[in-house]
Amino acid sequence: MGLxxxxxxxxxxxxxxxxxxxxxxxxxxxxxxxxxxxxxERARLLDAASTFLAFESVDAPxxxxxxxxxxxxxxxxxxxxxLVDGRLIPRSEVSMSVQGHDGSRLAFCGxxxxxxxxxxxxxxxxxxxxxxGSSTTYVPA
Amino acid sequence: xxxxxxTHTMFFIAAVIVAASLAxxxxxxxxxxxxxxxxxxxxxxxxxxxxxxILNDPAMVPYDDGALTIYLKNLSSRIMxxxxxxxxxxxxxxxxxxxxxxxxAQWAPGNVLTIDVGSPLGPGDHGxxxxxxxxxxxxxxxxx
Numbered sequence: 001m002g003l004x005x006x007x008x009x010x011x012x013x014x015x016x017x018x019x020x021x022x023x024x025x026x027x028x029x030x031x032x033x034x035x036x037x038x039x040x041e042r043a044r045l046l047d048a049a050s051t052f053l054a055f056e057s058v059d060a061p062x063x064x065x066x067x068x069x070x071x072x073x074x075x076x077x078x079x080x081x082x083l084v085d086g087r088l089i090p091r092s093e094v095s096m097s098v099q100g101h102d103g104s105r106l107a108f109c110g111x112x113x114x115x116x117x118x119x120x121x122x123x124x125x126x127x128x129x130x131x132x133g134s135s136t137t138y139v140p141a
Numbered sequence: 142x143x144x145x146x147x148t149h150t151m152f153f154i155a156a157v158i159v160a161a162s163l164a165x166x167x168x169x170x171x172x173x174x175x176x177x178x179x180x181x182x183x184x185x186x187x188x189x190x191x192x193x194x195i196l197n198d199p200a201m202v203p204y205d206d207g208a209l210t211i212y213l214k215n216l217s218s219r220i221m222x223x224x225x226x227x228x229x230x231x232x233x234x235x236x237x238x239x240x241x242x243x244x245x246a247q248w249a250p251g252n253v254l255t256i257d258v259g260s261p262l263g264p265g266d267h268g269x270x271x272x273x274x275x276x277x278x279x280x281x282x283x284x285x
Contacts, residue, residue, distance in 0.1 A: 004149075004152050004153045004155075008156045011160040011164050012160050012167075015164030015165075015168050018171070019168060019170075019171035023171050023174060026175035026178035026182075027178060029179060029182050030179070030181060030182040030185070032182075033182035033183070033186050036189070079251060081212075081214065083196065083197070086198045086201030086203045087203050088196060088253065088255070125198065125200070125201055129214075131216065131251075
């Protein structure tokens with residue numbers, strides 16, 4: 001009788017250990033995933049909050065304008081999207097460069113970005129959207 | 142003596158069978174729970190990495206010949222499918238044309254997905270809701 005109880009207890013103990021191990025692993029993975037997701041969300045919000053791009057000057061007849069990075073994030077100018085009167089201008093039709101740093105694609109805080117669209121922007125509304133989702137708009141007077 | 146021995150053996154076998162059955166049930170249930178928790182962790186990861194934005198200028202959304210043009214940008218680090226549902230003023234739009242930047246069938250990170258939505262719209266304020274296949278959504282209120 002005693003042996004039966006011992007054998008049953010041993011089998012059930014092993015089963016509980018296996019159950020605990022698999023559940024503990026899964027819950028631990030879930031916690032890591034949730035923490036990583038929350039971290040990504042926080043980083044995104046922080047990036048968006050510290051991104052600020054402003055129009056410094058606009059040469060509408062020549063289709064050019066200068067933007068200044070007044071935020072704390074480093075902007076990759078390849079990721080900037082330009083909308084003229086609500087229409088997205090393909091990247092191949094827009095040339096951008098960081099003033100004073102030819103060949104660089106990164107605009108640091110305080111850097112100016114020259115943008116040339118090759119189209120007449122007279123009377124056009126121009127909107128720039130950054131990779132963080134924040135935007136700035138030039139509204140003609 | 143022999144009877145007692147047989148009885149004990151039968152008790153032993155019965156106890157082991159019952160314990161093994163219970164152990165099997167417990168292990169099976171815990172494996173199912175672990176799988177579903179793992180699936181939920183994958184879903185949380187996918188949701189967190191399904192970021193996109195509507196690029197449109199809300200004050201000037203292109204609307205020509207009954208077709209509204211929407212620009213969506215993939216901000217996530219993964220390739221997303223282009224099965225995107227568009228709701229205009231709360232109604233699901235079925236007449237949509239999807240154009241991916243650079244062609245192809247997959248929406249790569251950093252790329253723009255252009256959607257032409259064929260829908261008659263009157264002048265005034267409108268609401269647009271774009272929903273990905275995993276439920277991540279973005280909204281835009283605009284004026285025509």
